[in-house]
Amino acid sequence: MIERHIDKPLLGQTILVTGASGGIGAAIVERVALEGGRPIIHYCRDEHTAETLLERIDGNGLVLQADLSDVDGPFELWRKAVDFAGRVHGLVNNAGIRTEISIESSPGEWRAAWQNEFQVNFFAAADLCKEALQHFRTEGGGRIVNIASRAGQRGSASDSIPYAAANAAMINLTKSIARSFGREGASAVCIAPGLVRTGMAEHYIAAQSGEAAMDEIPVGDMAEPKEVAELVAFVLRYGQDSLNGATLDVNGGSHVR
Secondary structure: OOOOOOOOOOOOOEEEEOOOOOHHHHHHHHHHHHOOOEEEEEEOOOHHHHHHHHHHOOOOOEEEEOOOOOOOHHHHHHHHHHHHHOOOOEEEEOOOOOOOOOOOOOHHHHHHHHHHHHHHHHHHHHHHHHHHHHHHHHHOOEEEEEEOOOHHHHOOOHHHHHHHHHHHHHHHHHHHHHHHHHHHOEEEEEEEEOOEOOHHHHHHHHHOOHHHHHHOOOOOOOEOHHHHHHHHHHHHOOOOHHHOOOEEEEOOOOOOO
8 A cells, every 4th residue: 555645646656757858758757756756767869868857856766768669669668667666556658759741742751751650659658558557457556648739639730640640549549548447447548738848849830830829829828848747747646536538638728629
């Protein structure tokens, strides 16, 4: 039994966070640690940034490398996480890319873009969910938080159709897990941010009309990574079982369902 503390609601929980070396992922790691959890920091290439993040949370965690664009990468990452922790209480599928591809591209380029987008943004998450669900079945339950996007609900610009499609699949995956495994103690929640102040969003705004992108956000600005991180940590808390299957929007009112 994990002792619960009001000021440390995630105390005793080990949480695997993918794509955790920067942006939203790093903010999630810091928030999980602040609330008493032990984050497993996944990175693909930037080991230095991941190690620096571990130092910022006083070393209370672990840094693990895995290439999620490789079909075996997600399974290797999960094995490493369980070898380290023994018990993993939560999985946050945050890793993601945004591929720009035109319908004018060659068939080979078009297909490669779709395959890469889905491998990193969806297939890797699905593989990790599979491993997590089996682990939760035998270890007393757990929670999955899938980070998708506003684009998964409303579509995206013409040059990022694969990105929107992969995120729509992530939202549906979350619903299926919630309906299928909730009675076994494994719950899943999706968080769908709009523009968040990260490198990916800055690149998007630079490619679009920055003023137009901001004009469509009623609150007048992008979200900060810490806003998403605070919500992730809240979802991971014990006592939030009834959020199972929900998709939570963090988009400043730019997409209202």
